[in-house]
Amino acid sequence: MAQRRYDERDVRLRPGRGSRPRTKQRPEHADAVPALVTGVDRGRYTVLVDPGGPDEHRTVAMKARELGRDRVVPGDRVDLVGDSSGDEGSLARIVRIGERRTVLRRTADDTDPVERIIVANADQLVIVTALADPEPRTRMIDRCVAAAYDARMDVLLALTKSDLADPAELVAMYAPIGVKVVVTRTSGAADERVIHGLDDLRAALAGRMSVLVGHSGVGKSTLVNALVPTALRATGIVNDVTGRGRHTSTSAVALRVPDADAGGGSAPPTWVIDTPGVRSFGLAHVDPQHLLGAFPDLADVADECPRGCTHADDAPDCLLDEWVADAPDDETRAARGARLESFRRLLASRLGDTDRS
Numbered sequence: 001m002a003q004r005r006y007d008e009r010d011v012r013l014r015p016g017r018g019s020r021p022r023t024k025q026r027p028e029h030a031d032a033v034p035a036l037v038t039g040v041d042r043g044r045y046t047v048l049v050d051p052g053g054p055d056e057h058r059t060v061a062m063k064a065r066e067l068g069r070d071r072v073v074p075g076d077r078v079d080l081v082g083d084s085s086g087d088e089g090s091l092a093r094i095v096r097i098g099e100r101r102t103v104l105r106r107t108a109d110d111t112d113p114v115e116r117i118i119v120a121n122a123d124q125l126v127i128v129t130a131l132a133d134p135e136p137r138t139r140m141i142d143r144c145v146a147a148a149y150d151a152r153m154d155v156l157l158a159l160t161k162s163d164l165a166d167p168a169e170l171v172a173m174y175a176p177i178g179v180k181v182v183v184t185r186t187s188g189a190a191d192e193r194v195i196h197g198l199d200d201l202r203a204a205l206a207g208r209m210s211v212l213v214g215h216s217g218v219g220k221s222t223l224v225n226a227l228v229p230t231a232l233r234a235t236g237i238v239n240d241v242t243g244r245g246r247h248t249s250t251s252a253v254a255l256r257v258p259d260a261d262a263g264g265g266s267a268p269p270t271w272v273i274d275t276p277g278v279r280s281f282g283l284a285h286v287d288p289q290h291l292l293g294a295f296p297d298l299a300d301v302a303d304e305c306p307r308g309c310t311h312a313d314d315a316p317d318c319l320l321d322e323w324v325a326d327a328p329d330d331e332t333r334a335a336r337g338a339r340l341e342s343f344r345r346l347l348a349s350r351l352g353d354t355d356r357s
């Protein structure tokens with residue numbers, strides 16, 4: 001079943017561990033209250049009780065022992081028991097993790113060979129990319145697109161610094177594969193900075209939970225601070241759980257975007273999840289067929305490939321090569337060639353040719 005894909009228990013555990021059978025049924029906790037996980041810091045979870053409801057408030061929780069090794073991540077819907085009042089010194093216990101609609105995985109790295117879920121239930125991945133300074137890296141964008149599509153999330157490409165370079169080329173490159181694009185730029189002096197395109201970005205985020213990713217310097221903090229004025233991401237807010245500075249944390253944190261036109265009331269809340277320190281997303285678990293989902297233009301062609309075709313560079317008789325060669329004109333040929341190259345680069349990186357640039 002498709003749902004099984006999203007269970008972290010599918011992730012290979014380190015040898016010698018985890019062979020213990022798991023009980024399917026958790027003990028009932030009839031008095032449990034629902035909450036949304038917004039942050040994780042060293043075994044303490046910041047959660048929002050009754051999110052969107054009349055009793056909404058923030059509290060701190062720990063994981064109940066019965067959850068064992070199951071991870072709890074921002075975006076998780078959980079059930080709490082114990083003291084969930086949020087009063088000074090209170091500590092609730094998370095006893096259940098709701099079924100996840102989507103999971104976004106971080107790539108395993110040298111220090112941690114396991115691909116871990118970093119965010120659950122997000123609707124959309126927002127790839128923040130500067131048009132210049134730093135230069136956009138399409139390979140990185142492609143990897144993010146594939147990871148998002150694999151996680152069944154939509155993709156929004158937020159192109160910043162359009163005062164420095166023209167977005168047309170990137171827009172043309174990504175619009176055809178279903179990637180929505182918003183373009184922003186700042187103007188004015190530092191103390192009265194205006195962000196153009198912020199309303200488009202707000203509209204694209206409205207009522208959804210979006211994960212923001214982007215390399216250092218692309219302008220992600222500028223956007224997050226404008227969307228969530230209280231977040232103060234750049235300077236680092238003091239964590240209300242530990243009292244330590246947030247800027248030292250590398251875990252994802254969910255921030256509520258205040259409604260632009262307050263008064264709506266019943267509108268679903270808008271969330272952004274910032275992911276400091278996350279450099280790339282897991283692709284090792286992605287099936288090549290699934291990866292093609294990020295490239296509908298290629299997928300249509302690949303459908304007709306010989307049975308068992310890997311669609312890789314060295315695949316004999318792969319129709320994707322023909323599709324590029326048979327393009328009606330040079331411009332189309334170049335565009336198709338670039339798409340095929342992106343796809344094959346992803347395919348290669350998934351197979352262990354990892355790039356850590």
Ligand SMILES: Nc1nc2c(ncn2[C@@H]2O[C@H](COP(=O)(O)OP(=O)(O)OP(=O)(O)O)[C@@H](O)[C@H]2O)c(=O)[nH]1
Binds near residue numbers: 219234
């Ligand atoms: N020219 C121009 N500069 C921008 C724009 N947006 C942000 N910047 C500048 O780009 C630099 C990086 O912006 P940040 O928002 O700190 O970028 P970041 O992606 O959060 O980077 P880190 O804080 O290093 O993670 C800052 O000097 C911003 O003032 C823009 O639209 N145009």
Ligand SMILES: [Zn+2]
Binds near residue numbers: 310
């Ligand atoms: Zn093929």
